[in-house]
Amino acid sequence: MADVPSDAPEHCPGTQSESAGKVSACQGCPNQSICSSGAARGPDPGIELVRKRLESVKHKILVLSGKGGVGKSTFTSLLARGLAAADSDRNxxxxxxxxCGPSxxxxxxxxxxxxxxSGSGWSPVYVEDNLSVMSIGFLLSSPDDAIIWRGPKKNGMIRQFLSEVDWGALDYLVIDTPPGTSDEHLSAAQYLLNAGLTGAVILTTPHEVxxxxVRKEIDFCRKVSIPVLGVVENMAAFVCPKCKVRKSIKLR
Structure with a gap:
């Protein structure tokens, strides 16, 4: 699944780096000889595979946040359900x-x-006739299983999801991501920007932290040229279940 046959060391410089296989972090890695020879370098063939697979997807939307616990997965599910429910002919x-945390x-x-x-790739799980889902959570023997992977293996898994899932003709592909600006986000940007990424919706809450x-997430989008479609402030108010009074949440 990854660009090299085994797990990379924790501080792996990456197969595309000029220092691949030559720095101290590479010592003892089973892929050191491959990386140092330059055989692992070159254009990632996965970029073209992803582009071809997603040609029939009209809109590709990333859901990002700089912080965990802001309701990103909930927003993703509501956005997808809303888009599907609004038009039964919309896929x-x-x-x-x-x-590491598929929810x-x-x-x-x-x-x-x-x-x-099947011969055309992995078939996603259908929630409705026009709403499907793919997650590494479907590939685990138990929802309690921990996934302990380094960057290259995560990159390989994301590439497989984007290039080997038989999505069919889609109007919208909504992509839920983990918090931060690291491996998964860089992989998504690398593959999707060459496949016509529509843009990203960024989630936050009113809390200062x-x-x-979220400012870092916006800066990340600017640096990797991901269009920001909008910022959603989640959990911005509390409605008392008894008196129904609405209170704004502004915690520091």
């Missing part, structure tokens, strides 16, 4: 690329389902 799919299967009510493989992180 919508969710891709969960939160490799979309539970949020969408399809926990425990399995994906199947969340706002600090």
């Amino acid at each position: 919508v799919a969710i891709l969960d690329i939160d490799i 979309i299967p539970r949020v969408m009510g399809v926990l425990g389902e399995q994906v199947h493989q 969340a706002l600090l992180d």
